[in-house]
Amino acid sequence: MQNSPATIVERNKQFTLTSWTAQDAWNPISMVRAEGVYFWDEQNKRYLDWSSQLVNVNIGHGHxxxxxxxxxxxxxxxxxxxxxxxxxxxxxxxxxxxxxxxxxxxxxxxxxxxxxxxxxxxxxxxxxxxxxxxxxxxxxxxxxxxxxxxxxxxxxxxxxxxxxxxxxxxxxxxxxxxxxxxxxxxxxxxxxxxxxxxxxxxxxxxxxxxxxxxxxxxxxxxxxxxxxxxxxxxxxxxxxxxxxxxxxxxxxxxxxxxxxxxxxxxxxxxxxxxxxxxxxxxxxxxxxxxxxxxxxxxxxxxxxxxxxxxxxxxxxxxxxxxxxxxxxxENLIDNSRKMGKLLRHGLNDLVEKHPSAGDVRGVGLHHVIELVKNKETREPMSGFNQPLSEGMQKVGASLREQGLSTFLKWDWIFCTPPLVINEGQIAEGLSILDKALGIADDYCS
Ligand SMILES: Cc1ncc(COP(=O)(O)O)c(C=O)c1O
The missing domain is CATH 3.40.640.10 (Type I PLP-dependent aspartate aminotransferase-like (Major domain))
Structure with a gap:
């Protein structure tokens, strides 16, 4: 990399400070363009924006x-x-x-x-x-x-x-x-x-x-x-x-x-x-x-x-x-209600299927899954105010590798996509989550 121009990520890390983390731990995705529920990084990899960035890009990107x-x-x-x-x-x-x-x-x-x-x-x-x-x-x-x-x-x-x-x-x-x-x-x-x-x-x-x-x-x-x-x-x-x-x-x-x-x-x-x-x-x-x-x-x-x-x-x-x-x-409030029901249905199925998926909460396009090590005892995957456990880190890495961007905190995976999302895109997100939860299951007792 010595003679090649620095990447956007490298230049961001060299010249800017970011929030809520020690700077060395910051390992961001870059964004060079965005449209609807997707954005692309500097290597042209596409990500499904499953969190609407910080739960704010409600109408989707680039309207x-x-x-x-x-x-x-x-x-x-x-x-x-x-x-x-x-x-x-x-x-x-x-x-x-x-x-x-x-x-x-x-x-x-x-x-x-x-x-x-x-x-x-x-x-x-x-x-x-x-x-x-x-x-x-x-x-x-x-x-x-x-x-x-x-x-x-x-x-x-x-x-x-x-x-x-x-x-x-x-x-x-x-x-x-x-x-x-x-x-x-x-x-x-x-x-x-x-x-x-x-x-x-x-x-x-x-x-x-x-x-x-x-x-x-x-x-x-x-x-x-x-x-x-x-x-x-x-x-x-x-x-x-x-x-x-x-x-x-x-x-x-x-x-x-x-x-x-x-x-x-x-x-x-x-x-x-x-x-x-x-x-x-x-x-x-x-x-x-x-x-x-x-x-x-x-x-x-x-x-x-x-x-x-x-x-x-x-x-x-x-x-x-x-x-x-x-x-x-575009009747987006209504779409949030409708797509939210579909999302909830899919998340309920994941909770049924995966030992690591302990609870699902929310309404509309505002949901979270809570991960546990044991469904009976509800032992948390990471715990209150703890760094992400190995299991949660692997879940995060899998989501990212599969092209889904969202935020994880302690035991939670946030599912808060833009309100313009459609059925196919909900299915795409759920199938990525399904695979990642399979990895978390290995950490269950
Ligand atoms: C409920 C709530 N209130 C206030 C804030 C602060 O908003 P901002 O980051 O735009 O200053 C946030 C940010 O996430 C929030 O979720």
Missing amino acids: SHVNKAIQDQIERISFAFPGIATEPRAKLAEMLSDIAPGNLNKTFFTLAGTDSIEHAMKIARLASGRQKIFSRYRSYHGATFGSLTAGGDPRGLANEPGVPWIVHIHDPYSYRSPLYRGRTVQEGDELLADLIEDTVLFEGPENIAAFLLEGYSGSSGILQGGEVYWNRIQQICDKYGILLIIDEVMSGFGRTGEWFGIDHYPNVKPDIVAMAKGLTSGYVPLGAVMVSDAIAEYFDEHTLWTGLTYGAHPLGCAAGIANLEVYQD
Whole structure:
């Protein structure tokens, strides 16, 4: 290799830093072009994008309608600061108010998910005059100090002690949590909610600004509470005057077969919703925080103490409008529901067939398989916050070798393809997984 030009991977490794890993351990796939559910590396090898990159390229790669909208917008205005009113900003916010849950009709535009969460928490604290935010241990809400503390994921432990006003609560992890052992999911949800209510009392309801919860749990393993859990969360919020912030950064925009993950629970009425990812499918960075009419009214007469130079970026807003048009014109929410059923069916079959496939969770095109060494004892393949075991590493290598790109974490394989996926492509992904799980089976007792 000495005299040949360095590869894209080598140059990336030499001159850039990457996230969440020691740099020597970074062994990336390159991408030189992408279309629909596929992308190609610098050796022209094709990969099925089984994770929609970071669960954000919902409409698939290279959609010409969005590409054109961005090009058209840059010809008109490439930038306007957030104090200037623009057409794409108004139009996107109007469109969002049509699809958002409950009475959320006003939007503050940000750049991504992390800053949407920071702003959601700030807005809740300003509007309520209270300090504390309750969030789950097994959750992820972003990478800055406040958002990383809010996510109880152990990625935040290097950030300790983080911000002091976050309180973590336990999770509806019915497959593993002791709260659910020997109980039905509904009974476990009730017990968990009782303990959460106790925690509210211990922390002083008068101090609690908001609960911050993912509308549908994502990178923490798709650990979703049921109807009982969500109804109780809403009741606790109502009883103690606590605001409900729903993080739809990952679960929004059709991912779960509804516009938003929280739409699966019609009794839940969020006061604030944070969005990003599928809002533009990553074509241009953009995030959004939507607020209820009551919160919007509060800020009619009170200053909104925040701002971002690139907030409400015209290119991001144009990409957002075009994305919403694609979701609607191509019935992608419906396709997510339909293809999600097919995916779930196939994943259930894999769980039946493979001793290493312990559990499958999710809905729509938002699924995870949890790998175990033993189905009876549920001994995990890697374990909480452990490096990938040899078995998981071999699974990862097999998926990659077979041309499937997704992310693995601890015991989990994420199955979250773009919403434009079709039956044949679902079958292609399932057959690759089937082969990789065969390798994991060798690590079972
Ligand atoms: C639920 C959730 N919230 C917030 C974030 C942070 O979003 P971003 O990486 O765009 O800052 C993520 C990212 O994966 C997420 O999954």
